Amino acid sequence: MLTQFRLTVLSIFGLTLVQCLFVVALGGTIELDIRPGKGVTHQKMLSDYYPPFKNTNFDTPIFFLQGEKPGITGLAIGGTHPNELAGQVAALVMVEKGEVRVGRLIVIPYANRSALSVKDTQYGVAPLHEILTKTGIRYLPYGDRRTDIKDQQQDDPRVYTNPGGYTLKNGKEARNLNRAYPGKVDGTPTEQLAYAIIKMIEAESIEFCVDFHEARTLDEHKTDKTDNGYPSRRLAYTLVSNPKATELAAISLLDMEEDTGVTMKLEESNTRYRGLSHLEIGNATNCLSFLTESPNPGQDKWREDADVINDMKYPLVHRVGIHLRVFINLANVISEEFGKPFTVKGIPEYEALLKGDIGMFLN
């Protein structure tokens, strides 16, 4: 009896130790493993545009790929929801392999770095995923959908101040960056994060931006009645466009289908559903704003052990390819519309991605 008791105490103690080590490794501002390629001409931090974020869990690197000749400026945003792995990895591929010849590409791989520092609270996907690159083993981080509760309390009274309304009645969604746009300088930390990104978009005169996301796969057979009060929708394989740019988005999707054989749905921002990047960035600035959704097995409720890298049907290379090719096709269509060129090399073709492992497209 005594021995059994001791064992129980020991194992509880052991578990606590393991958990402590885990928190030390991943709590706070986690160190980011980003290996910029030769196409990156300079780098800034979000705090360069919003100084209060200096030395906080919200500061995050921004990479610039400046062409030799002027042209259009586009922004790729990964990591709005750090549990949507393909978004941040598509952004990493741009930073590590892209080389802009004409125009300018700006990339934020981890938009909500606070949320990246939290383990996935929705589906319990592991926080680090091993891949093999030419330089050896590296780990892709996988975080949570929302800002770390250590950085923003759920009961922060400021969560009720967004004019949009319904999502912010839910304390949890108040920590969701993609409900916080266009942000507020005196708002919650997550609203300030959205505000900082808007300031950066204005300061850099960005002409179009794509916010990379993932959603449950088409194989999700458990039907949810609601998604924060709205009927559940199938989001994977969708491009959402600000109403100002729907026509351009439609043309880009036709090109996308020809380019990859992947059919994407087109949706226009619902103007009553406030706080989302595709609606609010386009409305608050001169930047045409879009959002892409790829299918992530890590967001299917019925899967017990989702493989977010090598799933047979929805491998990471397929999902990363969707974001990269939608971005390039949008860039081409917008570039033609504005009469401002854009040429980028090094971004892998969809077919090439499908033939390889993701590690081949990172440094």
Ligand SMILES: [Zn+2]
């Ligand atoms: Zn998302």
